Amino acid sequence: MTYCVGLKLDRGLVFAADTRTNAGVDNIATFKKLHVWEKPGERVFTLLTAGNLAITQSVVSILSEQIASPTLNKTNLMSVDTMFQAARLVGQAVRDVRALDGDALAASAESFFVTFIFGGQIKGEEPRLFQIYSAGNFIEATDDTMFFQIGEHKYGKPILDRVTRRDMRLGAAAKMALLSFDSTLRSNLSVGMPIDLMLYNTDSFTAHRQKRIDREDPYFQTLSSEWSNALRKAFTEIPEFEI
Amino acid sequence: MTYCVGLKLDRGLVFAADTRTNAGVDNIATFKKLHVWEKPGERVFTLLTAGNLAITQSVVSILSEQIASPTLNKTNLMSVDTMFQAARLVGQAVRDVRALDGDALAASAESFFVTFIFGGQIKGEEPRLFQIYSAGNFIEATDDTMFFQIGEHKYGKPILDRVTRRDMRLGAAAKMALLSFDSTLRSNLSVGMPIDLMLYNTDSFTAHRQKRIDREDPYFQTLSSEWSNALRKAFTEIPEFEI
16 A cells, blocks of 8 residues: 655645555565656656556656657657646556556456656646546646545545645645654554655745655654644543533 | 444443445435344443445344344343343344345345444443454454444544543543544545434443434534644644755
8 A cells, every 4th residue: 555645735735655565464665656857947746656566666767768868758757848748748658558568467467556646847837736547647636626645545634634725834734744644654554654755845946855754753753742642632622522 | 335433441332323325426315323222221232334234224123023022032132141142143143134135135246245333231241342244253342442443434543543542431432433423524425414322331221321413413513613623723833844
């Protein structure tokens, strides 16, 4: 399993992804699921991945190879003019992997299942955020729906529903995302630390605000314990139910 | 879908169940999923049901008919000596329904899927709480795992994980259960009000603490808004994340 969340806010984008992969509970490993491409001063892309790791890694490799060989691939993440075209490229990479591996996966009775959160900004546009499906098609975040989640989304959704505000600071949104992870980590063993975080400030065109949060991270430990204490305190302050 | 929760605490048992059933999003209805049998002063049983409504209603009818015809059914909920034997009776009722309807369901490609939370107290024993599966077998709550959830359990689990304490008052546990429902109702349309609640005080041998909470219930409305406010306040008091 996996848990990833991406938010589109007035001040920019926030991305968070866990790093656990598993083939059964007795076979777990750590893989990065947050991938970044940038051309400083001009464009920044972030891709969060969930689903079959062989497929998602292939998608990332195809997108990177296109950038590395621009003469062979005139259309790549560094050449497109809009985020919509960039999202189409990701979708096309998913379809390319299906063309390569789909039949063999089907022959092994493996499903072709992946989902992505893809966001970023290209100069001349606002930041944009997409959720991309196994079929390579996608939806875009709007003012009504400011975040996407992929993987194990349920445990961490109540906090996002209650706290997300368009005008919140990115540091506050990152705090909220980490609380959402905290709830998920407590309940689903197949979601695991460390967590990769990426904050993107609108019009900054740089990907330097990235951090990996591991189990010993003092901020995360404080966050987790203070939140539990605050919840218990808030809980006791509400009158009890009486029948 | 459905959401039900049952807790076993030092002071007694708490049960809560939603009432929505659905066959697709365009066909919803209200059915009680919290069922009570009692012999005041001697024994009280509560059964929460999830899964195929035709099956769960049949199980409830079988258990009630056994009680109504004690000469035909020497072993019934009113005659057994322990909660373990009572849970076996519920499990046997599930197996009886499978024997009656299982083949016909299979012929219609319908799965035989149900789960139950079953708890209560028989004089001479402590209160006990069970989760009963489609196969009719079951597990029992212990001091390590004090609650069971059936149906859409994920959205409402974080609050239970953080707040449940063995020594909490039943009114506090009911408040917690309602908050767990509030998170679930916000996220899953197939879980719906009203909510049926039942509090059972250890050694009371009475089922009088029951209440149905509907959408207009002032306590629930206050609970929901105060909790949202308290969460937002607690959230702002924790330092922001900085990269």
